[in-house]
Amino acid sequence: MGSGELMVFRQIGNVRYLTLNMFDSLGVINAIITRTGGFSSAPYASLNVGSTVGDNPEVVERNKDQAFTALNVSPSSIYDVWQVHGADVVCTDRPRPDKEPHKKADAILTDQPGVYLFMRFADCVPILLFDPIRRVIGLAHAGWKGTVLRTAAYAVIRMREVYGSIPADIMAVIGPSIGQHHYEVGAVVESEVRRAFGAESSKVLRSFNGKNESGFQFDLWRANQLVLEQVGVQQIEITGLCTACHLSDWYSHRAEGGNTGRFGALIALRDE
Ligand SMILES: [Zn+2]
Numbered sequence: 068m069g070s071g072e073l074m075v076f077r078q079i080g081n082v083r084y085l086t087l088n089m090f091d092s093l094g095v096i097n098a099i100i101t102r103t104g105g106f107s108s109a110p111y112a113s114l115n116v117g118s119t120v121g122d123n124p125e126v127v128e129r130n131k132d133q134a135f136t137a138l139n140v141s142p143s144s145i146y147d148v149w150q151v152h153g154a155d156v157v158c159t160d161r162p163r164p165d166k167e168p169h170k171k172a173d174a175i176l177t178d179q180p181g182v183y184l185f186m187r188f189a190d191c192v193p194i195l196l197f198d199p200i201r202r203v204i205g206l207a208h209a210g211w212k213g214t215v216l217r218t219a220a221y222a223v224i225r226m227r228e229v230y231g232s233i234p235a236d237i238m239a240v241i242g243p244s245i246g247q248h249h250y251e252v253g254a255v256v257e258s259e260v261r262r263a264f265g266a267e268s269s270k271v272l273r274s275f276n277g278k279n280e281s282g283f284q285f286d287l288w289r290a291n292q293l294v295l296e297q298v299g300v301q302q303i304e305i306t307g308l309c310t311a312c313h314l315s316d317w318y319s320h321r322a323e324g325g326n327t328g329r330f331g332a333l334i335a336l337r338d339e
Contacts, residue, residue: 073240073304080104082114082137083316085306087195087240094337095197095204096183098138099242101316102330105130115318115328117187122328134331140183144335147185148172150208154216156225174207174222178230180336187329189318190250190310192287193242194219194295195334198232206334211256214290215263220298234299242332243317246309247286250321251275257283260290267293 074087081104090097105114106129111122114134118127135142144162149169156174162182163169175184176196184206186193191213196205207213207222219239226232252260261268271290272283288305295303311322318327 074306076101079137080133082134084134084138085243085308087304089238089304090195090197090240090334093197093199094339095334096138096337097195097334098332099193100134100138100331100333102318102328103316105133107328110323110326111328114330116331117189117329120328121326131331138333140333140335144181145183145185146175146177147187148175150186152191152208152210152212154213154218154221156207156218156221158225158229173209173213173218174205174225176203176205176222176225176229177336178203180338183333183335185331185333187331188242188244188310189320189323189327189329190245191320192244192291193332194222194291195240195242195332196222196226197238197334198226198230198236199238200236201226201230201232202336203230203232204334204336206332209287209291211252211259211285211287214287214294215259217263217294217297219291220294223295223298223300235301237300238302239295239300239304241288241291241303241305243306243308243310243313243330244287245311245319245321246288246307247273247284249309249311249319250285250287252283252285256285260285264290264293 084098084100107115155172157172191210194207310317310319
């Protein structure tokens with residue numbers, strides 16, 4: 068995807084975030100916000116943006132305010148969804164009004180500058196998409212279910228259908244999420260992966276002597292890369308940041324026993 072460093076950590080006030088340099092240089096504001104610098108206490112410490120994980124909702128709002136203020140994002144410019152581990156894609160040309168219920172979806176697309184797509188993560192894969200020709204952005208969420216359902220591919224297909232994107236033009240980045248070495252899966256997930264990936268399963272499943280009888284680890288990064296390649300995306304970067312390895316930066320549902328917060332990811336076309 069070009070020369071230079073893929074990404075850099077930045078800090079504004081107490082808010083520390085990861086940003087993709089190539090997207091930024093092409094006019095795409097993007098931030099994957101670390102868990103540091105917020106107000107929540109353990110097990111949600113500290114910048115938890117997940118409102119359905121058991122944390123105090125008022126504190127979650129304070130965390131979001133702090134992050135959005137640091138990043139100079141108005142809450143009224145956000146579009147977010149109710150993430151349900153499905154494959155539905157929402158296209159929007161405006162932010163979500165406060166009173167409008169969240170749509171159930173796991174991918175959001177827009178071609179409108181200043182509309183901030185926002186999602187929440189803790190091990191599941193953030194997939195950031197950008198077509199610099201048609202000026203369309205996307206954000207997708209894929210855990211094992213969203214990966215075998217090919218959510219990222221549906222996002223690309225909608226970019227093609229709705230905005231005229233050519234998949235070869237699209238740049239995709241696989242953000243911080245659980246790495247294969249930390250992602251042992253049981254027999255149910257293993258068989259779903261084999262069904263979805265067929266002959267390519269050996270590229271995404273690695274045998275492992277673990278506590279589950281299946282004894283496999285699933286590579287969500289490579290799997291989403293394959294999903295994207297199958298629909299013609301060629302420019303794919305993997306950040307390679309494992310949430311379970313870096314608990315000081317990211318929440319990890321797996322590494323923290325399912326009792327943790329969610330970090331936020333934001334992407335928007337810069338107003339020119
Ligand atoms: Zn790891």
